[in-house]
Amino acid sequence: MSSKNHEGVWADCLKIIKDNVNHQSFKTWFEPIEPVKLEDDVLTIQVPSQFFYEWLEEHYVALLRKTIKRELGANARLEYRIVVENSSGSQTPTTIHYPNYNSGFNKNPEVAAPLIMGNTIKNPFVIPGLKKVNIESGLNPNYNFDSFIEGDCNRLCRSAGYAVAQKPGGTAFNPLVIYGGVGLGKTHLAQAIGNEVKQNFPNKTVLYTNAERFTNQFIESLKNNSVNDFVHFYQLIDVLIIDDIHFFSNKAKTQDIFFHIFNHLHQENKQIILTSDRPPRDLEGVEERLLSRFKWGLSADLQAPDFETRVAILEKKMYADGIELPDDVVEFVAYNITNNIRELEGALVSLLAQASLNRKQIDLDLAKKIVKNFVKNMSREVSIDFIQKAVCDYFEVPVEKLKEKTRKRAIVQARQLSMYLSKNFTKNSLKSIGKHFGGRDHSTVIHSCQAIQNLMDTDSKFKESVEDLTKKIQMSIS
Ligand code: ADP
Ligand code: MG
Numbered sequence: 001m002s003s004k005n006h007e008g009v010w011a012d013c014l015k016i017i018k019d020n021v022n023h024q025s026f027k028t029w030f031e032p033i034e035p036v037k038l039e040d041d042v043l044t045i046q047v048p049s050q051f052f053y054e055w056l057e058e059h060y061v062a063l064l065r066k067t068i069k070r071e072l073g074a075n076a077r078l079e080y081r082i083v084v085e086n087s088s089g090s091q092t093p094t095t096i097h098y099p100n101y102n103s104g105f106n107k108n109p110e111v112a113a114p115l116i117m118g119n120t121i122k123n124p125f126v127i128p129g130l131k132k133v134n135i136e137s138g139l140n141p142n143y144n145f146d147s148f149i150e151g152d153c154n155r156l157c158r159s160a161g162y163a164v165a166q167k168p169g170g171t172a173f174n175p176l177v178i179y180g181g182v183g184l185g186k187t188h189l190a191q192a193i194g195n196e197v198k199q200n201f202p203n204k205t206v207l208y209t210n211a212e213r214f215t216n217q218f219i220e221s222l223k224n225n226s227v228n229d230f231v232h233f234y235q236l237i238d239v240l241i242i243d244d245i246h247f248f249s250n251k252a253k254t255q256d257i258f259f260h261i262f263n264h265l266h267q268e269n270k271q272i273i274l275t276s277d278r279p280p281r282d283l284e285g286v287e288e289r290l291l292s293r294f295k296w297g298l299s300a301d302l303q304a305p306d307f308e309t310r311v312a313i314l315e316k317k318m319y320a321d322g323i324e325l326p327d328d329v330v331e332f333v334a335y336n337i338t339n340n341i342r343e344l345e346g347a348l349v350s351l352l353a354q355a356s357l358n359r360k361q362i363d364l365d366l367a368k369k370i371v372k373n374f375v376k377n378m379s380r381e382v383s384i385d386f387i388q389k390a391v392c393d394y395f396e397v398p399v400e401k402l403k404e405k406t407r408k409r410a411i412v413q414a415r416q417l418s419m420y421l422s423k424n425f426t427k428n429s430l431k432s433i434g435k436h437f438g439g440r441d442h443s444t445v446i447h448s449c450q451a452i453q454n455l456m457d458t459d460s461k462f463k464e465s466v467e468d469l470t471k472k473i474q475m476s477i478s
Contacts, residue, residue, distance in 0.1 A: 009043055010035035013067045020063055022203070028236055029056060036081055041072050046081040049229050053080050135236070137198060138208040143191035149316055151309030154185060157300040161189050161273075165196035168204065168239045168271035173298040175262075175272035179279050180302030183342030186275040189302070190241050193273055197239050204238040211247035215254045227257070234261045241273040250285035259290050266296070310334035310344060317348060325351075329367045336371050347374045382473060384422045384436045391418045394469050403438035413455075416448035417466065423449055425473060 004012070010033075018026055029052070036044040047053050056064065068076045145165075150158055157180075160173050176193075178186050194206045221230035234240065240261075248255050265272055276283060279301065280294040305313065311334045318325060333351070337344045350370050355362045392399045395414045402415045415437060422433045423445065430442035437444075456463040 004038075006035040006038035006043060009038055009071050010045065012071050016067045016070065017060075017063060021060070029060065041075045042077045042079055043068060043072065044079040044081055046083065048083050049226070049232065052229070053082050056080075135205050135207060137194060137206040139191050139194045139198070139206065141195060143188045144195045145192045147316065147320070148185065148188055148192050149305075149309060149312045151305050151312070153303040153305045153309055154189070157189060157302050160298055160300050161193045162196070164271060164273065165193045165200065168197050168201070169269040174266065174269075175274055175294060175297040177274045177276060177280055177294050177297065177299040178302065179276040179299060181277065181304070181339070183340035184302040184304065185341055186277075186302060187243055190243055190273050190275050194239060194241050197271075201238075205236060206239040206241070207234075207237045208241040208243070210243035211245045214242060214258070215247065215251060218254050218257055222253075231257065231261060235264050237265065237270065239271045239273070240265060243275045245274045245276045246278060246283060248286060248290075249283060252287070255287050255290055259287070259293070262290070262293055266293070272297075304339040305341060307334055310337070310341075313341060313344060314348060317345060321352075323352060325362055326364075328364050329362055332364060332367050333371055337374060343374055347371055350374070382425050384418075384426055384428060384433060387421045387425060387473060388418045388436070390469060390473055391421065394465070394472075403436075405438070416451050417469075419445050419448040420452040420466075421469070421473065 014030060017030055021030070032048050032052070034046045036046050038044070047056065064078060068078055145158075145162060148154075148158065157178055160176055161178070163171050164173050164176050178189055180186055191208055194208050197204055198206050218227075218230060221227045242258075248258065262272060274294070280286075280291055280299055283291065311330060314325075314330050314334055318330075329351070333344065333347050337347055347370065350373075351362055351367060354360070354366060354370055360366055388399055388402055391414050392402065395410060397411055397414050401408075401411045402418060404411075406412075419433055419437060422428060422436070423430070426433075428436075430445045434440040434442050434445050452466070456466055
């Protein structure tokens, strides 16, 4: 019905499409399309890859159908030509025909069209996040800056992350590498940055994924001969967040492809955020060239939270869940669970569960019972007897001698050291410590502690012994 050629028709189609999709999608998915020919109301367009074609079919089929019909009439049809990269690297266009072609377009995008190609290339991105027109970020909205309590343990990391979120790709923190032990908030903070970017810049494409998923997708794409699509996809992202990159250790091929993507994004001033369970320099089995890229930006660590931060985290969580707990219970939990925020939250949840199960008030007793199951090193009180035994075992002297008047050097030393450790590890008064050593008075205890301190300052071997013993006692507490 039209006297126009394929280029004219497609140009008119693009005008309509442009008004119906957002700018980014238009640039990504429609600008690369080339009109090839127009014959008997059949418009052939060439797309860069199989993945591209599937994406169009899945997300834009209705729009394409309407547009073409408007331009060419009710009988209009569309054919795709896909540029397939073969093993020799040269590119050959392959034309695709639709099965239910005459009815217009494939009405059911779930049913893939049969392809006239050697090997069917499946869409490697079967993760659910990628089914949407706008690439879904994979972010959990609960992980935001509001819910991320600030403390000395995370201040640098948090403010760097916040700065990045205000100006993705525009700060010196690119990449931003967040590292720290298990349960210290790496995932939370990394996602908070992503969520904040999305709020500040709705048009930016943010993607959160982890190194394991990235690796699996890559392996899939190798199998399916669609590595180009894989790379192309990741190169579209404005803010790429990859969690737990220690997973890349010893995966040379994945590192290669990541290196490639990294460079592209970095060059385009796109923001990259990575997390790791250790500082980049300690990542084993990771290529030097990749490690050196990480140094371009900022590596900041999350440390175990101090007591105040732990209390604040518990309180925030309680507030969010609409619960209240007695202060002594909160403090008890915060005091005993020291190096893992996930466990801190876990203890809180168990506490609530137990309380509601047994219809009991949550008091200190219940808290003690529950927290005991949670913490490996809950601070139990250690006794003077226990310390005496540990010291005497260590120096191979009989325990009874500590209580006698013996002035033998070895015994004196063991006695003084036991007093010193008792003062440091127990809550006993000097008087009560003295009693445990054959009724000596408190000034003797003070004198003993000083003597030990002096000896440690002058005799490094003795100091080592004390440290050794201290460790043993601490372990037994745990
Ligand atoms: P990681 O990824 O380092 O193992 P996560 O980010 O999964 O740790 O954090 C574990 C839990 O602790 C999450 O539920 C998270 O919300 C919480 N959390 C961590 N840091 C904080 C913080 N600073 N404020 C509040 N909650 C936190
Ligand atoms: Mg994590």
